[in-house]
Amino acid sequence: MPILSLSLARHLVPALQPLRALCRRGWLREADVDLLLRLLHPALRVQRVFARVAARRWVAEDMLALTLRCNGNERGWRAGQHVQVYLEQEGVRHGRSYSLTAVSADGRVELAIKRQPGGRLSTVLLDHLEVGQLLELAPAFGELQWPNDGRPVLLAAAGSGITPLLGLLREALAQGFAAPITLLHQVRRPGQRAFVEELQGLAERHRNLHLRWVISGEPGGRITRDQLDELPGEHLVTCGPRGFVEQLQGWWKRGGTLQVESFSPPEPLTVDERREVRLRFARSGQQVPGNNQGSLLEQAEASGLRPAHGCRQGICASCTCTLLSGAVRDLRSGALFAEPNQPIRLCVSVPHGDVEIDL
Template sequence: MAVFSLSLARQTAGCLQPLRRLCASGWLREADVDLCLRLLHPTLRLNRVFAQVEARRWVAEEMLALRLRCNGNARAWWAGQHVQLYLEQDGVRHGRSYSLTSVTADGHIEVAIKRQPGGRLSNLLLDHLEVGQVIELGQAFGEFAWPQEQGAVLLLAAGSGITPLLGLLRDALARGFAAPVTLLHQVRRQGQQAFAEELQALAACYANFQVHWAFSGEPSGRLSANHLAALPGDHLLVCGPRGFVDKVCGWWRDAGRGASLQAESFSPLPVLTQEQATQVRLSFVRSRQQVMGNGNASLLEQAEASGLRPAHGCRQGICASCTCLLLAGTVRDLRSGALFAEPGQPIRLCVSAPHGDVEIDL
């Protein structure tokens, strides 16, 4: 039972500065303060971001948009960024990042969640998260932004890559962006076009906006270099699985269409198979743990498999929340294959695999 409304709880966040200072100087424990604050409203916390679910709506086959209202600790977020959602099940905390499709000044955000076969968190959120429930979020991260320079904008998305682009598009059109904007969303088949009705309504409302869909499951439905050549745009924003994004960026550069290119991809990292299967010794120094691991999986996965719970967010090398210091040994960047061996160097555990024995400040 909340004493405050969520609106009042949001306003209260600004008055908590003295408590934050007392916690920072060790006079109070943040966990104790949070215990008291949550009695006033279940989302109210000193620093952490909590939000209440206000609405759920299906926006495509197996894709749900969640409208949430955050406490006052979600500051300077913008649509197109990503945020980690956390949910606990049977005492295990699960987290995964989703793109912000909308952010408003009064603390409302929207995220769209696609069901992943076997995905623990996506299935929990889709099937069990109810209106009124409160969940924890991380801080938003990501640099995707609408181009500042004049010129036509081309947005290319595959699958759930539509979500950050939709957030940026909604904002740009609402702000009165007047140059031509073309969105092409590639999905496997009919029924998977997320937010299709809204996109058609936007195209009807804004004469400078066009939307197209491509169906990769149909003969010649997959986006090609020729399709791209026919689409107008001075600036390209592309988001989707890594293979799609790499191909599109290559075609764009080969066609000499300029340097205004922003790309984000979210595919699982490639699995390396050569000598990395050999056993290596992993020392997690602050946790005083030594375990045998291999050079084939990320340090984040291997630390979790040995019972540690390192902070993490996107698990794709984007958000930097898993950054730790490499104390000794060599790690391989799973995205590029590059090796890093400088002691004291920050590394991202989710995209680094050991290349021999390593010591990590974890």
């Protein structure tokens, strides 16, 4: 039994500031301090965010909402951002990014997790994670913001792209946003419409909220440019697979702001010809053959290494490593980076020639 309840442990967190300072200066080892803090409560840590599963509920046929109670280190988190969820399986630590659909002052956060066919982590979280279990979370990240000038807003999502938009919508309505809001959610099947009952309840209580679902698995079910043009809204906030987001981004011609977020990895850069290169992983002491087309993350994994990673699309920065020598090209922009000792993100960096990285 823990000596403290999680609520009391959370109240203790501000008092840990001197310990944090000593750890930063190297006078204490954070791992040693964490080991002692765990005796008070399994979730208590100096810096790291641990959370207990407080509730789980299905919000679509393939999406589960998890309510988590954090340990007090989740400072500055906002609904609509994303967090990495870490879980160890068979001795290997896996991490995946999920959206924060709600953030409360008492440390409760909600994540919505969509089942991914063959997904290594989502299957475990959906089918085996129990109330009371502990999860580790990385600091929240993400730049989506609710437009703040009072003009009408159009939210457009596909698939699990609904989750960050729902977090933004909940907070905007709770804070009294009164301009018209239209929420469009495109899914393949009716059963994949997430949070339907809650959204319908919000629309009944807030007459400025209008809902629309598009079923892409039915004839003529995908959103078209004409349909987008007919939807009201001077600001567009959109999230979904890369193809969906890029299509809406190309169609949007109105004068308001445009915010986009995609959870699909970028397509590999087109190169004139495939070249063989040498990859050196300094800390691992490995030198292996590689090529100028695959990402460094993929090629490191193919060589038997297990770099930390999360989103696999250059957003979360979990896979950041130091480039020691050589040059890499960014999959998203095509920009070339060759300055030694600069940080690069393995999931969106491809070798431009022989490279050495601190991995």
